Each structure stands twice: as C-alpha cells, then as structure tokens.
Amino acid sequence: MDRRLFLAAALAGLAAPALAPIRANAQRPPSRTRWKVRASEGFDALAFLGPLAGGELYLRYYQADADAFAPRLPAAVRADIAALWQEAETADFGLMGPVLSVLYSGGDDSSLASLIAASADPETLLLPAYRASNNWDEKDWRWFLSAAPRLKAVFEAMADAGFAAFRAERTAGLDARIAELGRDLAAYDVISLHEKLTGRSFDPQIEVVLLQFCKPHGIKVQGQTFLQAADWNTAITVRNAAHEMLHPPVPMDGAAAKAALALLEKDELVMHIVREHDPKWGYTTLDGLLNEDLAQALDQLIGEALGVGRNPADRWRQSDDGIHVLAGAFYGMLRDDKWIETGGSIENWLARAVDSGRLAPARLHAIAARVLERPADRLWPLIAP
Template identity: 60%
Template sequence: MDRRLFLSAALALPAAPLLARLPSPPRTRWQVGGSEGYDAIAFLGALSGGELYRRFYAAEADAFAANLPPAVREDIPNLAAEAESSSFGLLWPMLANTLSSARVTTLDSVIALLADPMTRLRPSYAANPSGSEERWDWFAQRAARLLQVFTAMRDADFAALREATLGAGFENRIAEVSRALGDYDVVRWQEKLTGRTFDPVINIVLLAFSRPHAAKMAGQTFVQAADYNTATTVRIAAHEMLHPPFPMDGPAAKAALSVLERDALIVRIVREHDPKWGYTTLEGMLNEDVCQALDQLISEALGVARNPANRWRKADDGIHVLAAGLYGLLRQDGWTETGGDIERWIAQAAADGRLAPEVLHPVAAKVLERPVDALWPIA
C-alpha cells in the first residue's frame, strides 16, 4: 500500500471559470465539522520535526513539546521515521486513516482506541477497504507507544492549544463552509466519470494542524485545513473519494501495470523521486494518477480547476507525468461528455497500446507543455 495513497497536497488557488453543470437535483450532501482527535493525530507531523510540517507549525510544536515528558518528545520522531521507512507510510495521515475505521472525535476517543485496539478497532478495521494486514501489524506493534504519546498530549492540554489556534469563530467557519459547498455536485460527476455508485454524503473534517495534507479516512470522510477556500475543498473531495479508482488487484490494474513497468521513465520516477511525496510503488503511482486525471476533469466541469500544466509541473516535484498522460487521453476521448466505466477504459487503453511510452509520453508532453524528452525531472 503506497504511503500517500490517500493524500493530496492542496493549494488554495482561485477557482477557474465554470465550464459545465449537471442537472438538478444535486446528488451530493455535504456534512462539515471538526475533530479534536484527528487534530491531535495531525499534530504528530509537526511534533515529529519533519520540515514538511514545521514550515506551518514550528512555533506551536516547539512550545507544546516543551510540556511533554522527554521520553515521549523523543519517541515521536522515532515513530515517524519507523513509519516512513516501512510500508506504513507517512505517520499521521496513515495513523488517522487506520483509526478512522472507528469513531474519532475527541482526544480521549483516540486514547480509548489505543488502549484496547483489538476490541475497539480491529473488528471495524477489517471492513476498511484501504486497510491491510501489514499496516495493522505495524500499528499493533506500536499501539502502546502511541498510547503514551496521546496520553501525554492530553495531559499537556492539547485541547487548549487547538482551541486557541482555531479561534472563537470556528463554528461560524463550519457553517460558512457548509453554505459555500451547496452548489457543487461532486458525487454526480464522480459517478458519471467512473461508472461507480457513491454514497451522496461527503463528510469534511476541518482541522487546525493538517497542512500540507488533505487525507482520506474510512468511507467518504476526509480531513483538511480549516482555512482552505471553497475551490480547494471541492478539489480535495473530487480527488479523495476516488481512491481506489478500481480494484488495484483486479485485471484492469494488472494490465495497466504490466505496460507501465516497461516504461523506463515512469519506473525511474517511482524509483528516484523524493520519497517524502510518497507514491514509492508503481501500483501506488497508478492509483494516485488515475484519481488525479479524473479529479482534474471533475474540477474543470465544476469550475474550480487549476491549469493542468501548472498543476502537474509544480506538484510533488513534477512526478505526476502519468496523471498528465491519462488526463490527455481521457480528454481525447471526450470523457467529460460521455463518462463511462473507468476500469473498463484503463483495461482497453492497456490492450490498445495507449499506455505505452510512444503514445503516453507525447500526450503528457502536450498537457505539461514540455518537450517529450524532458518530462522529468523538472529543471
């Protein structure tokens, strides 16, 4: 399981012009709230010392860490390093997803899950389609250490830190986000462009300490920073709920992977890019980049899209060449207009040779506005 299978780095950019709308009534029902428990998990990023997080929360992390027992303060970076060097992945997003199989509300709810994971979490985790036995084993072996961390965070009054960071207007912010999202029928577009059926309810959890990630939880719930603008929230929802776009152990995925594993450029990107971005397996890259290609089409249809060339040249050091190629192929096929079964489409594209470098690379080059022989790395 790729470490950032459920992640997207969200940039709060202006919305693009409205290109298309689907007929009423809307399929999508938005539910917006907050969670002290998820915020405590997210704060592990800054407490771990990772620069990816400290550029947002260094002052808060330094002040709060001074109130933690030295053993706990020292173990958080160790846990993060152990997660990133294993198949578990980035610590806080994957831990949040693991615990999301149960109900995560307060910090006390996190502590209760960690105190008795076999009883309180294991049964529901088994139903989490994004879970794996390998991830569970990693988590179970460290649950006691994590329990010590979150207990210490509670005793150091994390609740007060979160309340001060979010401010007195947080409830108003929840209501504001709820109102703004009402016009965006993400689910209808996802169903059209994938051929799948989605639950109409999308749950958004607004957090104080989640930057730079938005992360998918179990079901149709995702977490994001409370101050992201509406366009960013819509783009996150359009992306996160698509994971996985089709079964990654199914025949369509296997057919695509058998073609892509012979693509020297894509294989080199997976192998040589900075691992802090995740996507360190070809399967993980395929999963992510199919979702990115589809979410770009959905965002364009809803009028909140970023320019695709700028998006994929800038995101994650430009590694999503595959996403640009898939997007270009889908545009060639008029996928926004026709929709259809994306699993069947990827299988057909693999069979027809459209995923081979001689087809995929020129299409990606046109989308990225780059020479076909200089798609990556971005100079």
C-alpha cells in the same frame, strides 16, 4: 496500505482560481451530493504528531505551535514521537500521522480521550471497521499493534499537557467556518460526476473534517471522509473531494489495473519516477502511482466541469516535484475521448487503453508532453529555472 493517500493536497493552495459561478439551470437535476462539514480534536492530535516529530514538511507551517507545545511534554515522550515516526517510515508504514488517521477513523475521533481508549483496545474498537474497509493492510495493522502502547502513552502525555485547550485557542471561529463552508459547498454536485466518469455508484454523502494542524496534507480516511486544513477555500475543498472519493479509481487487483501495471513497469521513464523521486511525496510503488495519477486525471475533469479546475500544466508542474506524468497522459487521453461528455466505466476505458497500445511509452509520453507543456524527452525530472 497505498502510500498515495496523504499528499494529494500538498500544493492545493497554489494558484487557486476564484470560484466560477455555476449557471442556474431550471432543468438541472437535484444534486446527488450531500455535504457534511465538522471538526475533530482526535484527528488534529494525530496531525500534530508531524510537527512534534520535527518533520521539516510540517514545521514550515507549525514551527511556532511545536515550539509552544513541545516543552510541555516530558523529554522521553518527545523523543519517542520522533522515534515512532522514523520507525514507521523504516517499516514502510508510511507517514505516521496520516496513516494513523486512516486506522483511527474507524472509531471515535472526537477527542484525545477517544484515541487513548482505542489505543488501549484496538482489536475491539478499531479492527472491525478497518478490516472491512478498502484501506485494510495486514502489515500496517501489525506495526500499529506493536506501537499502540507507546502511542497511548503519547496521547496521555498530550492530554496531561493541555492539548485540548491549546488547540481550542488556535481554532477560534472554527464553528463559523464550518457553517460557511457547508453553505458554499451546497452548489457543487461532485458525486454525480464521480458516478458518470467512473461508471460506479457512490454514497451521496461526503464528509469534510476541518483541522488546524494537517497541512500540507489532504487525507482520505475510511469511508467517504477526508481531512483538510480549515483555512483552505471552497475551490480547494471541492477539488479535494473530487479527488479523494475516487480512490481507488479502478480495482487495483482487477484485470485492467494488472494489465496496465504490466505495461507500465516496462516504461523506463515511469519506473525512474517511481524509484528516484523524493519519497516524502509518497507514491513509492507503481501500483500507488497508477492509483493516484488516474484519480488525478479524473478529478481534473471534475474540477473543470465545476468551475474550480486549475490549469493542468501548472498544476502538475507545481505538485510533488512534477512526478505526475502519468496523470497528464491519462488526462490527455480522456480529453481526447470527450470523457466528461460521455462518461462510462473507467475500468473498461483503462482496459481498452492497454489493448489499443495507448500506454506504450512513445504514445503515452507524447500525450503527456502535450498536456504538461514539456518536451517528450524531458518529462522528468523537471529542470529548475
């Protein structure tokens, strides 16, 4: 499974601009985008595994919650959550909570009881949807099957410890937030821009699941559904939707992606980023980084068109220790090509970029340096001020 799925919104709240008003236009066609906003006890339980496992990435947000709930669990269960999380990373399953969210998203996510049922019979309740999705990964499925009995025991212990009531105390007002966000999102036609900038067709519905315990992640699961923190504002939600629905921006097993990968694997800077960056950010393969960074370049164009875009140099300096140099380069090329105005097949665009030599290191680094406002010979790692 592509490790990039889970950290796209890790710093989404930094420097979030005020929402720019969308100008009324009587000639503007009806919006293609239908927004659905809801909550999920099951996804919140999966997200809470990160704090319960003691992950530093999560405790900065949920230390008090973990301190309050963890003592309700048997010591053996607490230890096994941490062990499962470590085993998942060692086996290259990835960040356990986010990847499990993808796997369980093919079934009923409404409650802990539904997670317990799916863990007891994953071949029937989860496998058909997961295998049919573009998230399918046989290795990840094998690891999950081996862990499913232990996960079932964890969820049963969380249920016995009163997780549903614990969460309900912390999500007071969530129904009002769901209604408010649904109204605000109606003005943002993300799907039309997805279709224009990729040359593909998209389902018009985007489903946003608001969670209490998912920070810092914005998580794309099966279908056109993504998970995010309930208190993230509308601008962040639009940016998340613009990004998450794009994955993958091109078929990663297609000729264009393979040609790009063959070139980029000869780029010492790009491969240095892949191999040496902090793995907590994900994107530990060149395939995953290309997938992520081309999507980020496109979502930056969409955010700007909708009035919610961040300054690109600030965005990519503050995100994931500055590793998204490719995103800056792709964005610069697309801006040069006036892609937001013309649109077209992004797969064909990538193939042309390869054939014309635009991905050669010298040209790629120069464009990235212009966008990221960094010297071309010091694009990464960032030097702390």
